[in-house]
Amino acid sequence: MRPIVRNLIGLGGFFLIWEAAARSGLISSDIPPVSTVFARLFELLGDESFWRDIIATTLAWAIALVIAVAIAVPAGLLLGSIPGLRLGTRAIVELLRPIPSVALIPAALVLIGTGPETKITLAVYASVWPILFNTIYALDEIDPLLEDTARACGAGRIRLLTSVALPHAAPFVFTGIRLSAAVALIVVISVEYIAGGVHGIGTFALAAYDGGGRMDLVLAATIVAGVLGYLINDGLERVGRWWFPWSTVAGERR
Template structure:
């Protein structure tokens, strides 16, 4: 019962937002042509689901984002661990990191499109670039911020460098690394949607742009809701994975 009350408290602002969305165009507070009632948007979303059109665009976007996101994990985590663990690597690569960490991914979208074309490769590449930096920087910070007492205690037990890294550094770094992973998961969707609005033939970004150009406004808002649901789904998956790995790495589990 208490969990139900907690859920209601957490949802009350969101419910109020949707009620206001429904009533504002009906009361003439906004033009219904530009902001249709929430129920019309939900109806349009249901039509997209029923026709299979939403699944087509949703699948295209999730495939692109997951591909770029997965590649970013494969590249950024090992590189971040190396840079964080070896001072020489950090010193050599720090100027490059400082240069690109302050470069917005969307600012480089025209460059990616010029070099890689307007097909799938450029879209996956821009997601890879956008996701790599928060993962990389948080991984470097995670390794650098491990409690020195833990390292000193491990060294007193005469652990080899490899075992020290595997049994102390890596488990202690997991929470901070996952902070970067969650940031990257959100960024993957935002950057991809922007990329799909240029030179794409399917995807949620294309659905929104196409609907806007054809003045199918309820359909446009339905696409925006679908993006929000996709973001929530990815965030929920990452949070669940973080809890599982954190539990697995806890001292009580050895």
């Protein structure tokens, strides 16, 4: 049986349990049956304003991920290849890394405002760490024989970094990007839901809940967010297998 068939069977079973639990009263009456949620979802997919919310969330996610990669990969290469710099920055990195992005929402609202810059900034902050640490640890795992061979052939520090370190670290870096992609989407939608804004899936869910407790609309938006996250992860996984066919790190084998 193909994996996609097994996945669909499992998803169908989950929806059946949800439908039965909602109609039998086993869960809160505030949670509508899945059939009602999907009916609202199909209505929303014909609504142009809801598509603008999806596009706003996706665009903020993409911008945040690109910025995070642009920051984390060079920083990881530097910290991973210069032990003194890594040791000197360890305290501040370990201080900042555990801070949840949602805890920074009040400060971000004061400093940046309620525009899309807030959710992008917080998503960048949360997404940097998986890429950064995957890059650093990938450099720690380089076979010293490879580096010694490159030095024996006259490679300098820059050439060693670009021709040995970076190709070795690339699959691990890409795995960090996959992890950060999910984190960025979670943070973007969370900030939209908590802090509001003009457009976004989280903003739509907040308005639906505050405008009359429409849990059917909230859950419909939640399903859209889940599908978006699945498509992003599956797409990155396929890209990883295409770019790094020799590696079992960048994408799982099917």
